[in-house]
Amino acid sequence: EPEVTQTPSHQVTQMGQEVILRCVPISNHLYFYWYRQILGQKVEFLVSFYNNEISEKSEIFDDQFSVERPDGSNFTLKIRSTKLEDSAMYFCASGEGQYFGPGTRLTVT
């Protein structure tokens, strides 16, 4: 069964550094998403992406965040200058939000 994959599984970075989280969505899906889950809290929507552009973004998704689909398979989330409060699990999803990857745990020190 096809699945969404994410790399790395765990990323540790220092405050102020840039990070790129990578996702490979299911190949025939057209909608892609990023969500985050701060430890012990609920899953929150960040951004949706369709037809090579952002279709919707939340208040969390400020100018520090960007998304890209650099080729036909990868879907990336970039955080330009990480803050301590960006520490969370980041999930990629595809297929109108229904299929989630295993997540990347981002730790900002």
Next chain:
Amino acid sequence: AQSVTQPDIHITVSEGASLELRCNYSYGATPYLFWYVQSPGQGLQLLLKYFSGDTLVQGIKGFEAEFKRSQSSFNLRKPSVHWSDAAEYFCAVYGSGNTGKLIFGQGTTLQVKP
């Protein structure tokens, strides 16, 4: 605005007992509803979803959920819980805007006693 409420933060049941996890939603139109399970340190696995049609939906791992419009609820049930069902369960609804984004509830942690 759409929202999802899971009234029970933590539930403990004995292995073999029945389970019902509650979910209430707030949505103006016909909702598209989902249940996900998350084991510790793992991603979100889709258990089942309701889009339309039969209000009793069957999912994986022996779970089912019933959509009740009059009560704005989509409760998850399982007749006999196994120890491996211990996990966190999230109810979610499609948000507005037709982008397929999901609005999640706070989650219910299920503990299973031997």
